[in-house]
Amino acid sequence: MDLSFDTIVAPITAPGVGAIAVVRVSGPGTIKIAEALCSKAKDILAAPRSLVLSDIVYGGESIDSGMAVFFKGPESFTGEDSLELNLHGSPYIVARVLEAALSAGARMAEPGEFSKRAYLNGKLDLTQAEAIADLISAESDAQLRIAREQLGGKLSSALSELGDPLRNTLAEIEAYIDFPEEDIEPEKASAWLAGIEQVSSQIKTYLASFAQGRMYREGASVCLAGFPNVGKSSLLNALLGEDRAIVTEIAGTTRDHIEERISIDGLLVRLWDTAGLFDADDAHSPELAERLGIERSWEKLEQADLVLFVAGAADAPGKNLELRELVASKNPKLLTLINKSDLLSKDEQLKLGEVYGSCLFVSASSGAGLGELRSLTKSKLLGRGREGVLVSNERHAQALRKADASLASAAKAIGESRPPELVALDLRHALGALDDIVGVTDTEDILGRIFSKFCIGK
Ligand SMILES: Nc1nc2c(ncn2[C@@H]2O[C@H](COP(=O)(O)OP(=O)(O)OP(=O)(O)O)[C@@H](O)[C@H]2O)c(=O)[nH]1
Ligand SMILES: [Mg+2]
Known part of the structure; x- marks a missing residue:
C-alpha cells in the first residue's frame, strides 16, 4: 500500500462557538505550514510536545494568537509530523486558519482520515480505530x-x-x-x-x-405492546421521567410508535411505545390511521430485543392471555406486566398473578414495581451479565x-x-x-467503509 501521504488539515473540535477550537495539521508538509502560519515557528518546532504561545499569521497580518504544539512523527497520533493549533473558539477564526493552511499547501482532511493514517502507520489496529x-x-x-x-x-x-x-x-x-x-x-x-x-x-x-455485545454497543430495543388503554404510554412516560407520550382515557390514543432512549443501570435502551393492538371482538372499530399504527406495532414488536407485554389490572384476563400468546409467537422474548396495580388489593393481585403465571405488577401512576421492572428488563436482555471477550x-x-x-x-x-x-x-x-x-492489508473498500463513518477531524 502506498504510504506517501500529502498534508491534511481539519478542525478537531466540534463546530460552533466555544472557549477554544483546535485545528490539526498532519503530514510531510507540517513543518512548512508551521513556518508559514506561526510567528514562533522556530520555538514550536524546537520543542515538540510543548505548548508555545504564538501568533497565527495569514496574508501578512496576525489573525489570532494561541497555543501551538508540534508532534514529531512517529511520536504523534497519526504517526507523522503533526501540528495542533489551539485557537480562540470562533468559527470565523477557524475558517481563516484553515484557509491559511490550505494556501500553505495542505488539503482538507476527509472524515476519519487522521485515524486512517494512524492505522496505516501502525499506530492503531482496526479494532482500536473503530473503538x-x-x-x-x-x-x-x-x-x-x-x-x-x-x-x-x-x-x-x-x-x-x-x-x-x-x-x-x-x-x-x-x-x-x-x-x-x-x-x-x-x-x-x-x-x-x-x-x-x-x-x-x-x-x-x-x-x-455477540447478541449481548451488540446490545452493549448499540443499545437494546424494548417494545411496549398490548391492548389499547392498558397504560403503555403511561409506562413509557414513567420510565422516562417526563410526559413524552400523550395519555388519555380513550382507547387508540397512540397512533404512530414513539421511540425514547433511557439508560437502565448503564445500558442504553431504546424504548418503543406502540399503538394498542386491535381487539377483533371489540365494538371499537379502528379507523385507517389507527389500523396502520397497529400494523407497525406488530412489526416493531417482532424486531425488539424484548417485548414488555402490558395488560390492565382491572381487565378480564381471557383476551389478554390470548393476545399474549399471539405476541409470544411473534417474539418469544417477553415479559408480562400487569399495569394499574394501584386498582387492586394485594389479594386480588395474588389471584391475578396465578392466572397470568410469571408476571410483574406495576403502576405507571404510583410508580410501584418500576424499579423491579428496570432490573428485570436488564437481566432479561443480558442474561447472566458479561464475562471475557465480548x-x-x-x-x-x-x-x-x-x-x-x-x-x-x-x-x-x-x-x-x-x-x-x-x-x-x-x-x-x-x-x-x-x-x-x-487489520486489512489491501482493501481500500473496507478501509473506506470503516473510516468514512468517522467525523471530520478524527
Ligand atoms: N389507575 C391507573 N391508571 C392508569 C395507569 N396507567 C395508565 N392509566 C390510565 O389509563 C388510561 C390509558 O393510558 P395510556 O397510557 O394512554 O394507555 P395506552 O396503552 O398507551 O393506550 P393506547 O395508546 O390507546 O394504546 C389513561 O387514562 C391513564 O391515565 C395506572 O398505573 N393506574
Ligand atoms: Mg398509548
Whole structure:
C-alpha cells in the first residue's frame, strides 16, 4: 500500500462557538505550514510536545494568537509530523486558519482520515480505530466501557491468540505439501482436526457473545405492546421521567410508535411505545390511521430485543392471555406486566398473578414495581451479565463467521482424507478472515467503509 501521504488539515473540535477550537495539521508538509502560519515557528518546532504561545499569521497580518504544539512523527497520533493549533473558539477564526493552511499547501482532511493514517502507520489496529469512533459516540456507561476495552487492545490480543494454533497447523500441513512422498500419519491428521475444532469452538464462544455485545454497543430495543388503554404510554412516560407520550382515557390514543432512549443501570435502551393492538371482538372499530399504527406495532414488536407485554389490572384476563400468546409467537422474548396495580388489593393481585403465571405488577401512576421492572428488563436482555471477550461489532462477527465456515470446510477435508493443499487453503482463508478484523492489508473498500463513518477531524 502506498504510504506517501500529502498534508491534511481539519478542525478537531466540534463546530460552533466555544472557549477554544483546535485545528490539526498532519503530514510531510507540517513543518512548512508551521513556518508559514506561526510567528514562533522556530520555538514550536524546537520543542515538540510543548505548548508555545504564538501568533497565527495569514496574508501578512496576525489573525489570532494561541497555543501551538508540534508532534514529531512517529511520536504523534497519526504517526507523522503533526501540528495542533489551539485557537480562540470562533468559527470565523477557524475558517481563516484553515484557509491559511490550505494556501500553505495542505488539503482538507476527509472524515476519519487522521485515524486512517494512524492505522496505516501502525499506530492503531482496526479494532482500536473503530473503538475511537465508538468512544466518541458513546451515550452510556456500557458503551464507554466496551469501547475503552477495545481501544486498550483486549479484542485484538484475544484474536491474535486465536490464530496462533492455526498458523502452527498450517505450517505442519505445508511441510507435508513440500514433501508429497510422505503419507500423512493418522495421528497427525487427528491432531490437526482436534486443533481446528478447538479454535472453532472458541470462535463459537465469541460469536455467542455477540447478541449481548451488540446490545452493549448499540443499545437494546424494548417494545411496549398490548391492548389499547392498558397504560403503555403511561409506562413509557414513567420510565422516562417526563410526559413524552400523550395519555388519555380513550382507547387508540397512540397512533404512530414513539421511540425514547433511557439508560437502565448503564445500558442504553431504546424504548418503543406502540399503538394498542386491535381487539377483533371489540365494538371499537379502528379507523385507517389507527389500523396502520397497529400494523407497525406488530412489526416493531417482532424486531425488539424484548417485548414488555402490558395488560390492565382491572381487565378480564381471557383476551389478554390470548393476545399474549399471539405476541409470544411473534417474539418469544417477553415479559408480562400487569399495569394499574394501584386498582387492586394485594389479594386480588395474588389471584391475578396465578392466572397470568410469571408476571410483574406495576403502576405507571404510583410508580410501584418500576424499579423491579428496570432490573428485570436488564437481566432479561443480558442474561447472566458479561464475562471475557465480548464481540460487539457486526463487522467482527461477520469475519468470525467466515473464519468458522473455513474451519468447518478444513475439518471436513481432513475427515475425508482430501489432499492437504485443500486443507491448507481453507486454513489460510480462516486466518485471512481473522486478520481482517484487526487489520486489512489491501482493501481500500473496507478501509473506506470503516473510516468514512468517522467525523471530520478524527
Ligand atoms: N389507575 C391507573 N391508571 C392508569 C395507569 N396507567 C395508565 N392509566 C390510565 O389509563 C388510561 C390509558 O393510558 P395510556 O397510557 O394512554 O394507555 P395506552 O396503552 O398507551 O393506550 P393506547 O395508546 O390507546 O394504546 C389513561 O387514562 C391513564 O391515565 C395506572 O398505573 N393506574
Ligand atoms: Mg398509548
